[in-house]
Amino acid sequence: MVASARQRGVRLGEKPAVPRISDLGHLYASSLGKLELDLMGSHQMGERQVLDAVIAEAIATVFEEYVEKHGLDEIAKVFGEGIKIEVGDTVPSAAYEKIVADVPAIWEKAFEVNAAKEPAIRASCIEFILAGLYATDRISRIQQHGHTIYDTRGFR
Numbered sequence: 001m002v003a004s005a006r007q008r009g010v011r012l013g014e015k016p017a018v019p020r021i022s023d024l025g026h027l028y029a030s031s032l033g034k035l036e037l038d039l040m041g042s043h044q045m046g047e048r049q050v051l052d053a054v055i056a057e058a059i060a061t062v063f064e065e066y067v068e069k070h071g072l073d074e075i076a077k078v079f080g081e082g083i084k085i086e087v088g089d090t091v092p093s094a095a096y097e098k099i100v101a102d103v104p105a106i107w108e109k110a111f112e113v114n115a116a117k118e119p120a121i122r123a124s125c126i127e128f129i130l131a132g133l134y135a136t137d138r139i140s141r142i143q144q145h146g147h148t149i150y151d152t153r154g155f156r
Contacts (some may be wrong), residue, residue: 001026004089009120018120021127022089022148036120056135063132066113075105075129075140079152088137088147093119096126100139102137 001023032047045053083102091099096119099107104136110125130150133139142149 006064008089011090014093014120016118016120018093018118018124020086020087020089020124021059021131022091022146025089025143025146027051027055033126059128059131060135063128063135067109067129067132068112071105071109071134072138075103075109076133076152078103079133079139079150080103084149086128086147086149087123087130090146091123093123096123101124114152 001019002017003021004026005017005019008014008023028048028051031051085099085103087096087099087107097107100110106126106129107122109129111120113125113128114121116122130139130141130148134141134150139150140152142151
């Protein structure tokens with residue numbers, strides 16, 4: 001994750017290099033086939049599904065501990081009205097303010113997580129808020145080609 005953040009920092013000329021949730025996508029290449037996983041008993045889950053479940057549970061646990069619940073349902077409601085937000089490990093940090101312009105409450109929640117004004121830190125916090133909303137079943141997501149689209153289409 002840190003290596004991905006550093007690579008992005010070099011590629012995009014960003015400092016500081018701050019890890020984001022989207023950097024977790026590189027975890028699969030380094031973990032699948034190398035971990036001894038109990039495939040969740042009789043549920044017949046594959047390695048990738050188990051790793052997805054572990055990541056989602058970890059994000060949900062940290063999210064629920066560090067993010068105030070006040071306002072989260074209102075953010076989810078905006079997604080229910082058709083808003084989509086696309087993030088990814090190649091998106092410049094400075095673009096995140098515009099990306100969440102239609103949902104200013106995400107910007108405010110990110111500020112609650114970390115009040116730093118650096119775009120890289122803010123981008124990381126925004127991705128954390130989005131991933132936490134997904135991990136706590138408030139919004140849905142589609143992952144494809146290094147990008148994640150958060151919305152309510154196909155909500156689980």
